[in-house]
Amino acid sequence: MSQTVQRKLIIDDAVPYAKAIFGHLGNVISLPGRDIDAQAVETCDALIVRSRTQVNQALLANSNAQYIGSTVVGLDHIDQAYLSETKRQFYSAQGCNANSVAEFVLHALLLLAEKQGFDLSSKSLGIIGVGHVGKCLQQKAQALGMRCLLNDPPRARAEGTQAFSHLNETLQADIISVHTPLTFDGADKTYHLLDRAKLATLKPEQIIVNAARGGIIDEAALIDTVLAAKIIDCWENEPHINPDLAAQSFLISPHIAGHSFEAKLAGSTMVYADLCHFWQQPQQQDWQQNLPEKPAIIELSEAQEWQSSLLAILQNTHLIQNDDQAIRSDPTHFETYRRHYPVHHEWHMHRVKETRNQKLNEILRALNFTLCSESK
Numbered sequence: 001m002s003q004t005v006q007r008k009l010i011i012d013d014a015v016p017y018a019k020a021i022f023g024h025l026g027n028v029i030s031l032p033g034r035d036i037d038a039q040a041v042e043t044c045d046a047l048i049v050r051s052r053t054q055v056n057q058a059l060l061a062n063s064n065a066q067y068i069g070s071t072v073v074g075l076d077h078i079d080q081a082y083l084s085e086t087k088r089q090f091y092s093a094q095g096c097n098a099n100s101v102a103e104f105v106l107h108a109l110l111l112l113a114e115k116q117g118f119d120l121s122s123k124s125l126g127i128i129g130v131g132h133v134g135k136c137l138q139q140k141a142q143a144l145g146m147r148c149l150l151n152d153p154p155r156a157r158a159e160g161t162q163a164f165s166h167l168n169e170t171l172q173a174d175i176i177s178v179h180t181p182l183t184f185d186g187a188d189k190t191y192h193l194l195d196r197a198k199l200a201t202l203k204p205e206q207i208i209v210n211a212a213r214g215g216i217i218d219e220a221a222l223i224d225t226v227l228a229a230k231i232i233d234c235w236e237n238e239p240h241i242n243p244d245l246a247a248q249s250f251l252i253s254p255h256i257a258g259h260s261f262e263a264k265l266a267g268s269t270m271v272y273a274d275l276c277h278f279w280q281q282p283q284q285q286d287w288q289q290n291l292p293e294k295p296a297i298i299e300l301s302e303a304q305e306w307q308s309s310l311l312a313i314l315q316n317t318h319l320i321q322n323d324d325q326a327i328r329s330d331p332t333h334f335e336t337y338r339r340h341y342p343v344h345h346e347w348h349m350h351r352v353k354e355t356r357n358q359k360l361n362e363i364l365r366a367l368n369f370t371l372c373s374e375s376k
C-alpha cells in the first residue's frame with residue numbers, strides 16, 4: 001500500500017489563522033519570523049513569511065522548499081533573482097494591506113488636524129509613490145476635499161505625465177506622504193529619495209509622513225529638518241528607533257500601518273489561494289467559521305462639525321495613540337507589540353448610525369463605512 005508523505009510548511013507565527021487555513025495542506029510549523037533560519041527550512045516544502053525573514057541564498061541553499069509565499073507586500077527582504085535562478089515558485093500578496101495603510105495615514109492626519117486646529121480639507125497632499133497604497137490614500141483624501149499632487153515616475157513613463165507632478169513640485173504640498181518601495185538601484189531607486197538636499201527645500205509649516213519603509217527618507221537629515229509635524233511608522237534601523245526622531249514626532253508607531261485584521265487575513269488567504277493552485281489542491285473554507293463577530297454600531301453622542309465627528313468615529317475603530325504610547329513608553333516593545341498587535345478592523349467593517357450632518361454622511365459613505373438608521 002502506498003503511503004503519501006505529509007508536506008511540511010514553515011509559517012511565520014504572525015500569519016493569522018495559519019494552522020486553520022493551511023493545515024489541510026500538510027504539517028504547519030509556526031516560528032517567529034526572525035527565528036526562521038537555514039536549519040528550520042532544510043526539510044520544508046513551503047516557506048511562508050511576513051517581513052521579518054530574509055529570504056536569500058543563506059537561508060535556502062540547503063532547503064527543499066519549492067514554494068515561497070510572502071503575506072506582505074514589501075519585497076526588500078526577498079532575493080527574487082535567487083528564487084528565480086533556483087526555480088522556486090514565489091508569490092507575494094501585493095495590495096493586501098493598502099487600505100489599512102491609507103486609513104492609518106488619514107486617521108493620523110485627522111488627529112493632527114484636530115490637535116493643531118486646522119481644516120484638513122484645505123490642505124494639499126503630496127503622494128510620492130502612487131501604487132496600491134498611494135491610490136487608496138488619494139481616493140480617501142479627495143473624499144475629504146483635499147487636493148492631491150501625485151509623484152510616480154514609473155507610472156508617469158507608462159501612462160503619460162498629465163496626472164503626475166515632478167518630485168520638486170510634490171514636495172511643496174502642505175503634507176507629504178511617501179509610499180514607494182525601498183530600492184537601492186536603478187533609475188527610480190528610492191533609498192534616501194528624500195535626502196538632505198531635498199529636505200532642505202521644505203518649510204517649517206509642512207508635514208511629513210513615512211508609512212512605507214525606513215530609508216526612503218534620510219533619517220539623520222529629517223531630524224535636522226524643522227517641520228510642523230512628523231508621523232513615522234517605518235524606521236531606518238527597525239526594531240531600533242531613533243530616539244531623537246521619536247521625541248520630535250507628533251505620532252510614532254512600530255511599523256503597523258498595514259496591520260488591520262482584514263489586511264493580515266487578506267495576506268494569508270492570497271498566499272493560500274496561490275499555494276493551493278501551485279500544489280493543485282482544492283481550497284477549503286472551514287476556517288472561516290472562527291472569524292470574529294462584526295464590530296458594534298458606532299453612534300455619535302453629540303453633533304459636532306464634520307472633522308471632529310469623523311475623528312470621533314475613527315477613534316471608535318482604532319485608538320492609534322495606543323500604538324504610539326506602546327513604543328514611546330518603552331522603545332524595546334517595538335517587535336513584541338507588533339507581533340502581538342491588538343485587533344482592529346478596517347472602516348468597511350464598521351456600521352455607523354446616520355448623523356444629521358449630510359456632509360459627514362457623504363464622507364462616511366465615501367470612506368466605505370456602512371450607514372444605518374437604527375443603533376441595533
Ligand SMILES: NC(=O)c1ccc[n+]([C@@H]2O[C@H](COP(=O)([O-])OP(=O)(O)OC[C@H]3O[C@@H](n4cnc5c(N)ncnc54)[C@H](O)[C@@H]3O)[C@@H](O)[C@H]2O)c1
Pocket residue numbers: 073074075094095097098101128129130131132133134151152153154155179180181182188189190193211212213233234255256257258259
Ligand atoms: N507600514 C506598513 O505597514 C506598510 C504596509 C504596506 C506597504 N508598505 C510599504 O509601502 C510601500 C508602498 O506599498 P504599495 O503596496 O503601494 O506598493 P506598490 O508597488 O503598489 O506601489 C509603489 C509605487 O511606487 C512607485 N515608485 C517606485 N519608485 C518610485 C520613485 N522613485 N518615486 C516615486 N514613485 C516610485 C511605483 O511605480 C508604484 O506605483 C512599500 O514600500 C511597502 O513595502 C508599508
Ligand SMILES: O=C(O)[C@H](O)[C@H](O)COP(=O)(O)O
Pocket residue numbers: 014050051052071072073074075097255256257258259338
Ligand atoms: O510590506 C508590508 O506589506 C508591510 O510593511 C507589512 O505590514 C509588514 O508586516 P510585518 O511582517 O512586518 O508584520
